[in-house]
Amino acid sequence: MQISELGEFALIDRLTKDVQLHNASTVKGIGDDCAIVDTTQSAGRALLTTDLLLEGIHFDLVYTPMQHLGYKAAMVNISDVYAMGGTPRQMLVSVAVDRRITVEALDDFYAGLRLACERHHVDIVGGDTSSTLTGMVISITVMGDAPTDEVVCRSGAKDTDLVCVSGNLGAAYLGLQLLEREKAIYFDQLRQQPQGTQLPFEPDFAGKEYLLERILKPEARRDVIENLKKTGIHPTSMIDISDGLSSELLHICKASGCGCRIFEERIPIDYQTASTAEEFNMNVYTCALNGGEDYELLFTVPLADHQRIAEIEDVKVIGHITRQDLGTLLVTRDGGEFELKAQGWQHNS
Amino acid sequence: MQISELGEFALIDRLTKDVQLHNASTVKGIGDDCAIVDTTQSAGRALLTTDLLLEGIHFDLVYTPMQHLGYKAAMVNISDVYAMGGTPRQMLVSVAVDRRITVEALDDFYAGLRLACERHHVDIVGGDTSSTLTGMVISITVMGDAPTDEVVCRSGAKDTDLVCVSGNLGAAYLGLQLLEREKAIYFDQLRQQPQGTQLPFEPDFAGKEYLLERILKPEARRDVIENLKKTGIHPTSMIDISDGLSSELLHICKASGCGCRIFEERIPIDYQTASTAEEFNMNVYTCALNGGEDYELLFTVPLADHQRIAEIEDVKVIGHITRQDLGTLLVTRDGGEFELKAQGWQHNS
Numbered sequence: 172m173q174i175s176e177l178g179e180f181a182l183i184d185r186l187t188k189d190v191q192l193h194n195a196s197t198v199k200g201i202g203d204d205c206a207i208v209d210t211t212q213s214a215g216r217a218l219l220t221t222d223l224l225l226e227g228i229h230f231d232l233v234y235t236p237m238q239h240l241g242y243k244a245a246m247v248n249i250s251d252v253y254a255m256g257g258t259p260r261q262m263l264v265s266v267a268v269d270r271r272i273t274v275e276a277l278d279d280f281y282a283g284l285r286l287a288c289e290r291h292h293v294d295i296v297g298g299d300t301s302s303t304l305t306g307m308v309i310s311i312t313v314m315g316d317a318p319t320d321e322v323v324c325r326s327g328a329k330d331t332d333l334v335c336v337s338g339n340l341g342a343a344y345l346g347l348q349l350l351e352r353e354k355a356i357y358f359d360q361l362r363q364q365p366q367g368t369q370l371p372f373e374p375d376f377a378g379k380e381y382l383l384e385r386i387l388k389p390e391a392r393r394d395v396i397e398n399l400k401k402t403g404i405h406p407t408s409m410i411d412i413s414d415g416l417s418s419e420l421l422h423i424c425k426a427s428g429c430g431c432r433i434f435e436e437r438i439p440i441d442y443q444t445a446s447t448a449e450e451f452n453m454n455v456y457t458c459a460l461n462g463g464e465d466y467e468l469l470f471t472v473p474l475a476d477h478q479r480i481a482e483i484e485d486v487k488v489i490g491h492i493t494r495q496d497l498g499t500l501l502v503t504r505d506g507g508e509f510e511l512k513a514q515g516w517q518h519n520s
Numbered sequence: 521m522q523i524s525e526l527g528e529f530a531l532i533d534r535l536t537k538d539v540q541l542h543n544a545s546t547v548k549g550i551g552d553d554c555a556i557v558d559t560t561q562s563a564g565r566a567l568l569t570t571d572l573l574l575e576g577i578h579f580d581l582v583y584t585p586m587q588h589l590g591y592k593a594a595m596v597n598i599s600d601v602y603a604m605g606g607t608p609r610q611m612l613v614s615v616a617v618d619r620r621i622t623v624e625a626l627d628d629f630y631a632g633l634r635l636a637c638e639r640h641h642v643d644i645v646g647g648d649t650s651s652t653l654t655g656m657v658i659s660i661t662v663m664g665d666a667p668t669d670e671v672v673c674r675s676g677a678k679d680t681d682l683v684c685v686s687g688n689l690g691a692a693y694l695g696l697q698l699l700e701r702e703k704a705i706y707f708d709q710l711r712q713q714p715q716g717t718q719l720p721f722e723p724d725f726a727g728k729e730y731l732l733e734r735i736l737k738p739e740a741r742r743d744v745i746e747n748l749k750k751t752g753i754h755p756t757s758m759i760d761i762s763d764g765l766s767s768e769l770l771h772i773c774k775a776s777g778c779g780c781r782i783f784e785e786r787i788p789i790d791y792q793t794a795s796t797a798e799e800f801n802m803n804v805y806t807c808a809l810n811g812g813e814d815y816e817l818l819f820t821v822p823l824a825d826h827q828r829i830a831e832i833e834d835v836k837v838i839g840h841i842t843r844q845d846l847g848t849l850l851v852t853r854d855g856g857e858f859e860l861k862a863q864g865w866q867h868n869s
Contacts, residue, residue: 180862198565202775203674204600204759205567210559210665216547217566218554219646221661223614227653251553265572265659299572303655310614310659312570315554325552410553426551513529 172274174302182274183300186281193292194260196316206296208261208314215319219312220251226306233357233372234350237276239387241283244309247413249291250391250466252315254411256323259291259315264298267308291393321405323470328408328427332471332492335406337395337485339439340416341455344462345447346386349379381443389466396468398483409470417460418513419469421499430497431511433490436504460501460511521623523651531623532649535630542641543609545665555645557610557663564668568661569600575655582706582721583699586625588736590632593658596762598640599740599815601664603760605672608640613647614659621656640742670754672819677757677776681820681841684755686744686834688788689765690804693811694796695735698728730792738815745817747832758819766809767862768818770848776820779846780860782839785853809850809860 174182187201196212210217224230224244232240245262252259264284268277288295293313301308353374361370376383391411399406408427410419416438424431438459448455471492472480480486490502499511523531536550545561559566573579573593581589594611601608613633617626637644642662650657702723710719725732740760748755757776759768765787773780787808797804820841821829829835839851848860 199673204603205569205606205664207604207671207673208566208568209564209668210562210566211564211668213559213562215558215560217557217559217663219557219610219612219661219663220554221612221614221646221648221659223616223648223650223657223659225616225650225652225657228616228650254553255556257554261568263568263570263661265570267572267574267577297568297570299570301572301574301577303574304576305654306652308572308574308657308659310570310572310657312568312612312661314566314568314663316559319558319560322556324548324556 173270174268174272174274174277177274179300182277185274186277187295189285190295192294194294196260197294197296200294200296206261206263213316216257216317216322218252218255218257218315218317218322220248221310221312222248224309226308231354232307233354235387237279238283241280242287242388244311245284245287245293246389246391247466248311248313249287249293250411252313253391253393253396254409254468255315255317256321256396256406256409257315257317259293259313261296261314262288262293263312264295265300265310266298267301267303269303269305269307272307291391323406323409325408325410325423325426328423328429328471328492330429330492330494331474332407333474333477333480333488334420334431334433334469334471334490334492335480335486335488336412336416336439336467336469337392338465338467339441339444340412340465340467341448341458341462342382342385342441342444343389343464344458345444345451346382347464348451349376349382349447350386379443379447381441382447386464389464391466392468395483395486402479402483404472404476404479406470406472409468412465412467412469413463415461415463416469417511421511421513423469423471424499427492428495430493430495430499431490432493432497432500432502434502437487437489439487522619523617523621523623523626526623528649531626534623535626536644538634539644541643543643545609546643546645549643549645555610555612562665565606565666565671567601567604567606567664567666567671569597570659570661571597573658575657580703581656582703584736586628587632590629591636591737593660594633594636594642595738595740596815597660597662598636598642599760601662602740602742602745603758603817604664604666605670605745605755605758606664606666608642608662608664610645610663611637611642612661613644614649615647616650616652616657618652618654618656640740672755672758674757674759674772674775677772677778677820677841679778679841679843680823681756682823682826682829682837683769683780683782683818683820683839683841684829684835684837685765685788685816685818686741687814687816688790688793689761689814689816690797690807690811691731691734691790691793692738692813693807694793694800695731696813697800698725698731698796699735728792728796730790731796735813738813740815741817744832744835751828751832753821753825753828755819755821758817761814761816761818762812764810764812765818766860770860770862772818772820773848776841777844779842779844779848780839781842781846781849781851783851786836786838788836
């Protein structure tokens, strides 16, 4: 069904009718000039984050299922709240689509959004819908809260702190390379057909499922935050890895006025990541350092927490914080030392 | 200067270096995964609103100066917070631009944003920047606060309440018609020139300045909210007029489960609006009812406040709330009665 058949108000009603509210602090959701949040229920600090996702820059609808897109759009913002030590609570969702996008496709997008929100107990409380001339636009804002003394900024890392990372890195970047390669093959095949031929995009990704999941359906690491709290560890600084380990670690070092020394061999890499990097003739550590979209947590803890951090599942110590004048260094397997560079995440553009 | 020469991080630094923080509740602005707001400073309720503005749909860069665009983008969100009886406090600004937009143009856009924020004591605390393939994208979120018992929803209007409106209506719509007419003339002239000729867009709008200001640089009505508070009037329902009087009044009636009866002759119209409507051979009341973007406040007050509301500058009573079964009616000058229709604001698309 075309969106124009439905009209804006009916569309909003359709997309939001199944939205459920989980948080006691949500006084009023969709349907007024503003959403209303009870701040007397808040633990002391509200946390606000927003992300803009644009078709052709941040995502490609050729290989991104709408439901995954909704899920990921929610997740990247939820991840930012966890990265401050907070609990995500409310979400505003703005979305603009052109005529290619059907009502059913938007249903799928919202199903993905709702699934992410249900898993993380976040309430969709408002937003905006619009048409665009070209390309889908998604803007999501999440509000969370945290007790005043539990908020973790980028700026608290101190000399001798341990540098820790959750999960493993580089997988999302290699998942993207796979998708881009298959897309190129698909368009090559399409060009060889008579014009107007419909050809399904059905590449075989057997054995690479994990990499695809990492790029298409990342998961914010609430489990890590919960385990840190349970173990009584309070990170001195934290950030989520959206732009690659190197860039994020430099953010922490700059904000904290310190240096760092991390060890290549300690950077956690999944088996599929390593084998696919080889297939692409890429250095897997470069993928981990400069690739992006892993949405793992990078954080520092006092040296005294060394024992306790070792007990936390799926967290690895990859190095330590140093004095600023010692630089921001990567130590390679053969003992070479290199300055980390903030190459960051190069989007498709 | 091209944005690509500067890079994303340097661009953010440049755009946000002059941002000042006005609110005690703003603990941390730009520069971390989330902005941090002290909710113990809040008056009980946080208010959240967001708007998406897209080039070609919501604005046209042929006749919209960047500084005005920034000012308006901020203002439409600030207006939503006032429309709930709240005070705007923090703002997140996401903006994406393509290669046509220079760094200097973005400087102007941010200058407009900052001016709007300074006038309304709002802190820019975060956001996102990106490139687009085609067309500028703006997404703004504002958080405000209000004492719990001062929040005004759309749903509180009651039978016999007075329907009030601030300022005057229809001016922004006619301003837009003027700009669109001059743009058409300009492109006609351009077509008659040898290809590649540069022709400045300098239409003469003498005597129409007010209409242009209304469409290009609207002002959120904080003064009205303050005067209502001073006078001790607590509106039973309120909304800001972004989509035309008719559509907004129907929102209030639907949310409140009531009807209304408003009088055409009481709808406030400016002299320039009336004369320009005549020039365009349009019914000026149709412009007021179905045009949009006036950003005036539409609200209801108990009948008992009749005397006090008359004393508030720039506010007019245009009718009253009725029982739902009596319908939502417009009474014309000749005594005819018509059902209000939610035609809403038809954007350029």
